[in-house]
Amino acid sequence: MWKYIFGGLGALSLLILGVVVYILVSVSSGLPQDLSSITEYEPAKVSKVFDRNNKLVGEFFEEKRELIKLESLQKFTPQAFLAAEDADFYNHSGINLSAIARAFWANLKAGKKVQGGSTITQQVAKQLLLSTEKSYKRKLKEAFLARKIENQLSKQQILNLYLNQIFFGQASYGIETAAQTYFQKKSSELTLAESAMLAGLPKAPTRFSPVRNPKRSKQRQIYVLDRMLSEGYITAEAAEEAKAQPLKVFYRTNSIEEAPYYLDTVKNQLAEKLEPGVIDQKGLQIHTGLDLEYQKHAQRALKKGLQDLDKRQGYRGPLEKVAASDIESTLEKITKARNLKVKMFVTITADGEYLSETQEVENPFTPSEVTKALVTHVDDRNKWVLVESPRGLGKIKFSTMRWARKPNPDLFYDAVKIKRPSQALAKGDLILVKVKDSEDFNTSFKKTTLKSKSLKHLFELEQEPLAQGALISFDLKTSEIVAMVGGYDYIKSKFNRSYQAARQTGSAFKPIVYASALDKGYHPNSEILDIPVVFKERVSSKKSGTGQSEVLKYKPSNHSKGFSGDILFRTALVKSLNIPTIQITDDVGVSWILNYAQRLGVHSKLNPDLTLALGSSSISLYELTKVYAHFGRLGKKISPLLLKKVIDPKEDNELLANYSLDQFFEKEIGKKDEKWSNVVLKEKAFGELSRKFVFSNQNQLISPQTAFVMTDILKGVISDSGGTAGRARSLGRPLAGKTGTTDGYFDAWFMGYSPQIVTGVWVGFDQEQSLGRGEVGGRSALPIWIDYMTQVHKKLPMTGFKVPGGISFANINTKNGKLAGPSSTHSLRQAFRAGEVPTERSSEADSLED
Numbered sequence: 001m002w003k004y005i006f007g008g009l010g011a012l013s014l015l016i017l018g019v020v021v022y023i024l025v026s027v028s029s030g031l032p033q034d035l036s037s038i039t040e041y042e043p044a045k046v047s048k049v050f051d052r053n054n055k056l057v058g059e060f061f062e063e064k065r066e067l068i069k070l071e072s073l074q075k076f077t078p079q080a081f082l083a084a085e086d087a088d089f090y091n092h093s094g095i096n097l098s099a100i101a102r103a104f105w106a107n108l109k110a111g112k113k114v115q116g117g118s119t120i121t122q123q124v125a126k127q128l129l130l131s132t133e134k135s136y137k138r139k140l141k142e143a144f145l146a147r148k149i150e151n152q153l154s155k156q157q158i159l160n161l162y163l164n165q166i167f168f169g170q171a172s173y174g175i176e177t178a179a180q181t182y183f184q185k186k187s188s189e190l191t192l193a194e195s196a197m198l199a200g201l202p203k204a205p206t207r208f209s210p211v212r213n214p215k216r217s218k219q220r221q222i223y224v225l226d227r228m229l230s231e232g233y234i235t236a237e238a239a240e241e242a243k244a245q246p247l248k249v250f251y252r253t254n255s256i257e258e259a260p261y262y263l264d265t266v267k268n269q270l271a272e273k274l275e276p277g278v279i280d281q282k283g284l285q286i287h288t289g290l291d292l293e294y295q296k297h298a299q300r301a302l303k304k305g306l307q308d309l310d311k312r313q314g315y316r317g318p319l320e321k322v323a324a325s326d327i328e329s330t331l332e333k334i335t336k337a338r339n340l341k342v343k344m345f346v347t348i349t350a351d352g353e354y355l356s357e358t359q360e361v362e363n364p365f366t367p368s369e370v371t372k373a374l375v376t377h378v379d380d381r382n383k384w385v386l387v388e389s390p391r392g393l394g395k396i397k398f399s400t401m402r403w404a405r406k407p408n409p410d411l412f413y414d415a416v417k418i419k420r421p422s423q424a425l426a427k428g429d430l431i432l433v434k435v436k437d438s439e440d441f442n443t444s445f446k447k448t449t450l451k452s453k454s455l456k457h458l459f460e461l462e463q464e465p466l467a468q469g470a471l472i473s474f475d476l477k478t479s480e481i482v483a484m485v486g487g488y489d490y491i492k493s494k495f496n497r498s499y500q501a502a503r504q505t506g507s508a509f510k511p512i513v514y515a516s517a518l519d520k521g522y523h524p525n526s527e528i529l530d531i532p533v534v535f536k537e538r539v540s541s542k543k544s545g546t547g548q549s550e551v552l553k554y555k556p557s558n559h560s561k562g563f564s565g566d567i568l569f570r571t572a573l574v575k576s577l578n579i580p581t582i583q584i585t586d587d588v589g590v591s592w593i594l595n596y597a598q599r600l601g602v603h604s605k606l607n608p609d610l611t612l613a614l615g616s617s618s619i620s621l622y623e624l625t626k627v628y629a630h631f632g633r634l635g636k637k638i639s640p641l642l643l644k645k646v647i648d649p650k651e652d653n654e655l656l657a658n659y660s661l662d663q664f665f666e667k668e669i670g671k672k673d674e675k676w677s678n679v680v681l682k683e684k685a686f687g688e689l690s691r692k693f694v695f696s697n698q699n700q701l702i703s704p705q706t707a708f709v710m711t712d713i714l715k716g717v718i719s720d721s722g723g724t725a726g727r728a729r730s731l732g733r734p735l736a737g738k739t740g741t742t743d744g745y746f747d748a749w750f751m752g753y754s755p756q757i758v759t760g761v762w763v764g765f766d767q768e769q770s771l772g773r774g775e776v777g778g779r780s781a782l783p784i785w786i787d788y789m790t791q792v793h794k795k796l797p798m799t800g801f802k803v804p805g806g807i808s809f810a811n812i813n814t815k816n817g818k819l820a821g822p823s824s825t826h827s828l829r830q831a832f833r834a835g836e837v838p839t840e841r842s843s844e845a846d847s848l849e850d
Contacts, residue, residue, distance in 0.1 A: 043067070043165065043173075045283025049263060051292040052480055052644065058263040062280040065173035066180075070160040072188045076234060077175070078159055080192075080199035083227035086120040090155055095119060095146055120162050121146040168198060169205030170251075182210065184250050192234065193242035196224040197249075210249040248347050259295045260490035261498065262288070262481075269642060269664060273656060278648075285649055289480025289641040297791040298471050298483035302761075305784035306488050309763065310465035312413030313772045315404035318429035322374065327428055330374055331388055370462050375429040380420040387433060387459060394457030396421075396433065401461040412774045424461070433459035468766055469781075470497035470621050471788065473759040476632050480641045481661065482757070483788070495766070499622035499661065502604050503764060507576045507724075508624060508740025508749040508777065509597075509615035511631065513585055514573050515710045516596035519702065520588045523836050524713060525817030526569040528580040568817050570830065574716040574723050576739065578614055585613035599693075599701055601626035601638075603668035615740060622661065624751055625760035631714065631736070632753040634804055635707035637699040704804035705833040711736045711801050712831035718752075720828070724778050725750065728786055731793060734800050737785075739777035745770045748780035755799050757792060761785045806834040813842040 046061040070078060082089050118126070125145035149158060168178035175198065179187040183194050190198070200208050200220035210217035225239045234242075266288060270279050278284070322330050373389035383398035402417040404424035418424055425431065436458045465488055473483040486496030495501070514522075572580035585593060593613065594606050602624070606617040622640070629638040639660035646656040662669055693702070714736035717723040724739040737752020747764040748771060761781040764771065771780055811820040812830050820827035821842035832838075 044281035046177075047279055047282065047284040047286060049266060049286045049288060051288060051290040051295075052478075052482070053291065054287075055292045057259050057288065057290060057292055057295075060267060060279050060284075060286075062277075063173040064171050064177050064181075065164065066176040067164050067174065068176045068187055070156055070163065073163075073175070074188065074190060074192075074195070076192050076228070077187065077190055077195040077199075078163065079231075079233040080195040080224055080228060081163065081202075082120075082159075083231050083233060084199040084224045085123070085202065087227065087231050089120050089159070092119060095122070119146060121149055121158050124158055124161050124165065125149055166202045167205055168201045169209050170211070182249050183247075191242070191245070192225075192238060193221070193245040193247055196228070196242060197221040197247060199224045210247070211251055214249075246347050258292060259290060259299075259484070261486035261494075261496050262290050262295065262484045264486075264490070264494060265484065265496060265499075265661070266642065269659065269661070270646065270656070273659075274646075278655075282648055283650070284655070285647040287644040287646070289475070289478070289482060289644060290484075291475075291480075291482040291792075294473065294483040294788075294792045295485075298473065298485050298788050301784050301787035301791070302469050302471050302485045303488060304787065305761075305780070306465040306467055306469050306763070307462065308783070309467055309771065309775065309780050310463060311403045312775070313409065314407035315424050315461070316407060316463060318375075318425070318431050319372065320430040322428040322430055324428060327374070327376075330430070331376070334372070334374055334388055334390055369435040370432055371435070373431055373433045373459065375425050375427055375431060378421050378425055378427060380422050383421060385421050385425050385461075387431070389433060389457070389459070391435060391457055394433075394459050396425075396459050396461055400436075401425075404461060409770050409772050413772065432462040432464065434462040436460050466765070467763060467771060468493075468497060469761065469763040469784065470501070471759065471761050471784065472498040472621055472625050473757060473788070473792075474625065474629055474638060474640050476629060476638075476753065476756055476758055478641065479638050479660075480644075482792075483759075493766075497621065497762065497766075499620050499664070501762075501766075502618035502620045503747050503762060504617065504742045505615035505619050505624060505749060506740035506742040506747060506777065507578075507615060508738050508751050509617070509619070510573060510576065510581055510613065511710060511714060511738055512597045512600060512602075512627060513581055513593055513613045514569070514713065515600070515631070515702065515706060516593045517569070517584045517588050518706050518709060518833075519596070520592065522569055522584065522588075523838075524568070524570040524709060524830050524832060525812050525838055527566050527817055528569060528572055528583050530567045530572065530577055530580050566816075568814060570713045570716060571722070571814060573713055573738075574720050576717075576724050581613045582610055585610055597627070600630050601701075603665055615742065621760045621762045624749075625758060628737070628751045628753055628760065629758040630701055631707050631710045632755070632758050632801075633707070634704035634802065635700055635702040636697070636704075637701050703806075703833075705806045708801070708804055708807055709831050709833060714738060714752075715801075716828075724776075725752070725782055727778065727782055728752065728789075730786060731790055733793065733798055735789075736801070739782060741776040745772060745775045747771075748775055748777045750777050750781040750785045752785055752789070754789065754793060754796075755801050756796050757789065759785055759789060761788075803831075808832050808834055808837045810837045812838060816842060818842045 043065055044062040046059050046064050046066065048056060049058045049060070051057050122145075153161075164174040164176075166175075167173055168175075168181070170178075170181050172178045172181040176187045178198050178201070179185055179190055179194075182198065183190065197210060197217060197220075200217065200223065203220075207213065208217050208220045222243055225234070225242055228234045229236060229239045266286065267279060270286070371389050371391060373387040373394075375385060376388050377386035379385070385396040385398070385401070387394060387396060398421050401421065401424060403413070405416045405418055408416075468487050469485075470487065471483065471485045472481065474480065475482050484496075484498050486498045486500070487493050518524075567575075567577065567580055569580075569584075572584075590608055590610065590612055594608060597606060602619055604617065604619045604623060606612055606619075609616075626638055626640065629640075630636070639662050641658060642661045643656055643659035645654055645658075647654055695703075715734065717738055718725045718728045718735050720726075725737055728735055728737065731754075733754060735752055735754050737750060740749030740751070741747070746768050747762065749760070749762050751758075751760045753759070761784045763775075763780045763784070809829055809831055811824075811827050812818065813820045813824045814826045814828055817838060819838050819841040824842050
């Protein structure tokens with residue numbers, strides 16, 4: 001009997017041994033044989049984007065990580081991780097059997113997993129070589145690999161891998177990135193208290209997050225400090241001091257907020273030029289043409305301009321009407337919201353509590369911050385509105401909300417203004433407000449039941465704009481794209497209207513017409529008739545759709561609906577008159593202007609009829625800004641520079657250099673250049689005229705003299721009393737530019753430049769509709785341009801436009817274009833190309849007509 005029992009046990013043992021061997025063989029055979037990813041550790045690195053002044057603009061990454069060496073850390077930093085994760089690290093050979101047994105017993109008693117037994121080496125194996133699947137088979141693989149790793153690497157190398165690889169939450173991988181994210185310092189500068197808090201995160205980054213769960217995070221930190229004490233790493237005094245130390249913990253900031261449309265454009269263009277994965281993994285150094293300070297001014301200016309436009313159209317009402325029964329609960333929600341991310345950091349006390357949100361910041365507001373608020377009281381007699389916001393209690397002065405009439409696009413913005421606050425707001429309205437100031441208003445409310453409340457803030461009524469806009473800006477000397485804003489809010493719409501949208505340009509196209517006319521025999525003092533006229537134009541069968549050509553009649557009118565009679569060429573452009581512009585177009589020919597526009601950088605399809613002159617064609621802001629840049633650069637071609645250089649630091653290799661955004665439109669621009677060459681330089685029809693476009697420098701598009709004369713005329717749009725952009729005189733420096741407005745006020749433009757910077761601004765709706773009556777380019781787009789250009793020129797020297805050779809100046813009579821006589825009362829100094837200065841002088845009779 002015993003014989004059978006022992007025999008059975010022996011067979012069972014052999015069976016078990018066989019199963020174990022089979023499992024071990026099966027597991028080991030499926031293990032990675034190549035440990036090069038461990039021995040030649042090369043994780044995905046962060047690619048950094050810099051502006052032209054080497055300021056960090058943004059980052060592209062798959063995993064945000066920066067590598068450090070173990071020896072750069074304070075001694076207690078790695079000790080904190082050893083105490084938290086693997087106190088026996090230096091005593092085991094990859095697997096800690098006693099830790100596994102303790103974890104197994106603890107989990108068995110709890111009926112769930114409450115403790116793990118993985119060593120740091122096992123965690124390295126799992127993260128670098130295995131999947132995240134949760135199974136006993138994977139745990140066995142992990143154990144096998146841990147032993148192999150221990151045989152090939154030293155303990156210091158393994159610990160170094162671990163600290164560079166682990167995830168800390170807030171998109172941070174590795175100790176260096178975690179230190180920068182949570183404490184805004186290098187990992188080598190961490191304190192004991194900070195090190196212990198970070199060491200508590202890898203176990204459960206979300207659960208122990210100090211910005212989400214400060215109490216749990218503090219408890220975890222205390223646990224780590226106690227473990228460090230029990231392991232003899234620190235003294236009791238050091239532990240207690242670290243536990244009592246308040247910690248300032250930062251929220252992760254996203255630098256894409258600084259230049260989202262620019263960064264998106266950079267990434268999209270690099271994706272076309274580089275191999276997949278390179279941008280997010282290779283740690284590239286990407287140097288752009290962007291100027292971060294200019295970009296901030298551009299974003300703020302566009303946002304403010306669109307907000308002001310929206311207010312001119314009236315108030316669309318509150319976000320929500322809160323019922324009387326729900327007001328208290330809504331107020332409670334708003335009050336609680338004060339403790340959310342009011343600032344970019346929280347301070348955690350020894351008890352794991354937040355400190356008061358205002359203790360460490362003198363002014364917790366950001367400029368022009370917009371937030372939700374609930375109307376709690378409306379006072380028509382004293383003309384103010386009381387609101388409760390996440391920032392606290394405050395008021396809106398009635399004088400700042402008189403714009404809040406009911407919307408009516410047929411009315412001018414200042415035609416109707418409300419007379420009392422209750423015409424727009426009522427108690428229970430959930431609204432948007434803009435933070436304007438911090439004040440103590442208690443004295444203003446002594447006679448009210450509200451005097452016990454602390455009124456600290458001044459607000460203005462706000463609403464989210466419906467219209468969109470775009471701004472793009474180039475440095476005329478370096479050709480760098482120094483600012484790019486593609487819309488009001490990148491988060492809500494990533495469509496980049498600065499170069500992806502094509503819209504009708506209105507009068508902003510006219511300088512192309514006038515420049516082309518200068519190169520066909522016109523002069524700044526040429527006289528043109530501004531009278532009612534009907535133009536007849538023969539259009540092709542393709543356009544008419546009738547199968548044969550036909551004659552169409554076209555009767556343009558000026559925006560003012562009036563007529564000036566005889567008018568000078570320059571004055572017609574300065575005053576943006578339509579009829580003289582069509583007269584010029586009819587004379588020089590539509591095809592000439594069309595090809596001239598292409599020569600100056602327009603690659604979009606243009607309407608081949610008389611309406612071309614008044615901006616009926618749809619063109620991108622990018623294209624039109626290039627045209628004005630060519631005037632400002634004395635006819636020399638600009639290739640707007642998006643990327644200056646892209647470097648792979650590991651290989652010390654330059655992957656890309658001097659990348660222009662023109663390359664995005666390479667096919668379109670190539671076809672345009674070829675067409676111009678065929679039309680102007682090869683066809684005999686242009687005869688002697690073609691010689692005007694033969695330059696020794698192939699980047700010279702038009703003559704410097706023609707370009708300068710255009711600049712001189714466009715200066716008049718701003719400096720002359722009848723110019724459409726007189727507001728820009730506030731900059732107090734030489735400027736040139738042109739407004740543009742389309743029919744029905746659908747699109748508003750301002751294109752302009754100084755001797756240093758050219759900037760284009762467009763305002764309109766994505767789905768075409770009126771911006772509102774009277775919303776011309778000078779009202780909707782120009783203020784944005786002025787706001788931006790004022791800021792960027794504060795540090796730029798005062799300088800005039802460079803005058804090329806072959807230019808003469810003369811004082812002319814603005815009524816007849818002759819040289820101004822001694823008695824002329826209407827005269828100005830005008831630039832002419834050499835040999836084109838008028839010779840006839842105004843008589844005394846001419847002066848009397850002035």
